[in-house]
Amino acid sequence: MTTKKIYVYPVWVRLWHVLNAICFILLILTGMSLHFTTAEGNFIRFDISVAIHNVAAIIITFNYGYFVMGNIVSSNGKHYKNWRKNLATNLWRQGRFYAFGIFKKEPHPFPVSEDNKFNPLQKISYVIVMYLGMPLLIISGLGLLFPETIAYTVFGVSGLLLTDMLHITMGFVLSLFLLIHIYTCTLGEKPLSLFKGMINGYHDAHD
Amino acid sequence: MKTKKTVFSTILLALVVSICAQSADTLKIKPSFYEVSDYVDENENCLKCHGETKYSYSDADRGKTLTKIMYPDLIVDRDAYYDGVHRSFMCSDCHMGDFEEFPHSLDARMEDNFACIDCHGYDETYAQYHFEVIDAEFAESIHSIDGFSCWNCHDPHSYKPNMRDTEDIKEAIRFNNGMCLECHNNFSNFMLLSDKDEINVVESHDWLPNQVAHFRSVRCIECHTEINDSILVAHKILPKKEAVQQCAECHSRNSRLMHSLYKFQSQKDRKAGYVNSVILNDTFVIGANPSPLLDGISVVVFILSFLVILFHTALRIIKLRN
Ligand code: HEM
Ligand code: HEM
Numbered sequence: 001m002t003t004k005k006i007y008v009y010p011v012w013v014r015l016w017h018v019l020n021a022i023c024f025i026l027l028i029l030t031g032m033s034l035h036f037t038t039a040e041g042n043f044i045r046f047d048i049s050v051a052i053h054n055v056a057a058i059i060i061t062f063n064y065g066y067f068v069m070g071n072i073v074s075s076n077g078k079h080y081k082n083w084r085k086n087l088a089t090n091l092w093r094q095g096r097f098y099a100f101g102i103f104k105k106e107p108h109p110f111p112v113s114e115d116n117k118f119n120p121l122q123k124i125s126y127v128i129v130m131y132l133g134m135p136l137l138i139i140s141g142l143g144l145l146f147p148e149t150i151a152y153t154v155f156g157v158s159g160l161l162l163t164d165m166l167h168i169t170m171g172f173v174l175s176l177f178l179l180i181h182i183y184t185c186t187l188g189e190k191p192l193s194l195f196k197g198m199i200n201g202y203h204d205a206h207d
Numbered sequence: 208m209k210t211k212k213t214v215f216s217t218i219l220l221a222l223v224v225s226i227c228a229q230s231a232d233t234l235k236i237k238p239s240f241y242e243v244s245d246y247v248d249e250n251e252n253c254l255k256c257h258g259e260t261k262y263s264y265s266d267a268d269r270g271k272t273l274t275k276i277m278y279p280d281l282i283v284d285r286d287a288y289y290d291g292v293h294r295s296f297m298c299s300d301c302h303m304g305d306f307e308e309f310p311h312s313l314d315a316r317m318e319d320n321f322a323c324i325d326c327h328g329y330d331e332t333y334a335q336y337h338f339e340v341i342d343a344e345f346a347e348s349i350h351s352i353d354g355f356s357c358w359n360c361h362d363p364h365s366y367k368p369n370m371r372d373t374e375d376i377k378e379a380i381r382f383n384n385g386m387c388l389e390c391h392n393n394f395s396n397f398m399l400l401s402d403k404d405e406i407n408v409v410e411s412h413d414w415l416p417n418q419v420a421h422f423r424s425v426r427c428i429e430c431h432t433e434i435n436d437s438i439l440v441a442h443k444i445l446p447k448k449e450a451v452q453q454c455a456e457c458h459s460r461n462s463r464l465m466h467s468l469y470k471f472q473s474q475k476d477r478k479a480g481y482v483n484s485v486i487l488n489d490t491f492v493i494g495a496n497p498s499p500l501l502d503g504i505s506v507v508v509f510i511l512s513f514l515v516i517l518f519h520t521a522l523r524i525i526k527l528r529n
């Protein structure tokens with residue numbers, strides 16, 4: 001079995017990703033702290049949480065813009081297209097692999113290549129997270145940051161409340177994504193090989 | 208022809224009516240005053256001077272009439288007066304000295320002013336306001352200094368309860384805070400009562416993020432008084448060292464706002480059920496609006512996902528060990 005190194009994570013993606021991950025973790029920690037405030041206080045002081053959450057939020061927003069621009073101007077964008085093609089059958093094959101095949105050491109059904117670095121499950125989840133989840137999270141977050149821009153009431157319901165509900169829901173959905181994301185990243189050839197890839201840029205492919 | 212005439216006369220009538228209606232609105236003494244007070248004409252004996260920016264008086268012996276400008280502080284606004292809770296009063300009900308005379312006599316000037324408690328204390332009719340408790344709280348408050356009384360905040364000639372009947376909580380908050388800023392944002396009023404140096408309220412609250420949003424959404428007294436569940440509006444203003452600075456006092460499940468600002472609203476809402484109080488509420492504070500259902504679902508989903516992951520990991524370890 002020969003090992004070939006494929007360069008799949010260009011430097012700009014890795015820089016984006018590490019900054020994104022750090023901000024994301026800070027946002028989750030401080031967001032949870034804001035959400036579960038009690039009269040006795042919370043595990044991060046409220047005003048400190050607000051400060052950290054706001055700073056991390058601004059950074060991640062610009063970082064997100066950087067990601068979108070990067071995918072527009074570079075070829076990395078191609079991995080986020082054509083996700084609808086044979087969606088059902090592809091997802092079924094990948095899902096079956098994670099549920100059964102992986103335990104029988106079957107080969108990965110969609111091996112990584114320069115043209116196709118994501119398997120269908122990765123692809124659809126990354127597309128949804130990056131092009132639906134993040135925008136909603138950021139827009140609702142910006143609404144909270146500049147409350148004067150939100151409609152005061154929508155059909156008699158507080159606009160701020162609706163915005164916050166959306167924000168909390170998206171925050172939760174994306175936190176759930178992160179949990180699964182980190183786990184599926186251990187499902188490479190070896191538990192740590194995908195993480196190494198995200199650090200040095202190369203994916204180890206086997207022929 | 209006949210229809211043309213009717214149309215014409217109808218239009219004319221409408222025009223006349225609207226002009227009359229308008230002039231009633233710009234009238235100094237409006238017909239509506241007579242509906243709320245039996246003493247509008249008597250009051251004019253005072254308001255002909257105190258309701259105007261200029262007043263005149265004459266001396267029969269010299270056959271001379273002088274016109275002078277009324278001191279702004281002594282002007283009583285008619286509209287506000289007949290809108291206040293004490294609109295049915297005659298001026299002389301409270302100003303019992305002989306003010307008919309001008310220049311006002313020394314006797315009249317020496318009159319003691321009534322305090323709210325003189326008329327409202329220990330009276331069943333006003334029990335819901337708890338004047339006695341308010342009076343005691345004020346006596347202990349930081350404002351209990353010489354020359355300071357209930358009247359400094361509650362104008363005798365326009366007062367009406369604001370918080371209690373409000374439909375628009377933001378507007379009520381604006382009104383309330385305006386009351387405090389009358390002195391705390393206007394040093395010329397402040398210095399009449401105290402030798403202290405000028406306080407810049409914006410600067411002394413710059414630790415509060417989003418200050419504008421906060422001052423729009425909470426009252427000054429939220430942070431500057433001690434909560435008292437038996438009255439609607441706490442009156443015991445504490446020294447600045449004892450003011451609330453802890454964010455969690457408001458931004459938490461057990462927010463003090465539920466015991467102060469939203470007291471009335473939340474009591475009404477509680478009767479209407481939980482969902483109403485959370486959804487149909489235009490008041491909303493980060494960290495203080497719990498949604499146990501949403502939180503519960505989130506936690507369960509998270510734990511389930513975690514269990515699936517653990518299970519998958521365990522299988523991988525077992526199956527792939529060899
Ligand atoms: C992983 C990402 C994020 C998570 C998990 C998250 C979570 C949360 C949570 C739980 C709250 C408290 C809401 C409450 O309990 O009522 C909150 C508040 C807030 N979030 Fe986020 N959030 C995230 C990202 C963002 C982003 C990207 C922005 C802005 C662009 C943002 C802006 C805000 C603002 C302005 C508040 C109000 C409190 C404050 O000013 O800090 N958040 N967030
Ligand atoms: C501690 C947190 C994180 C770790 C350890 C981690 C790890 C990884 C690893 C190892 C990869 C490469 C494997 C693959 O392509 O699937 C990857 C890719 C990726 N991750 Fe993460 N991740 C983290 C957080 C996040 C977050 C918060 C997001 C998005 C909100 C995210 C979005 C992505 C995307 C979009 C890719 C594909 C990037 C590309 O090549 O275009 N990751 N991550």
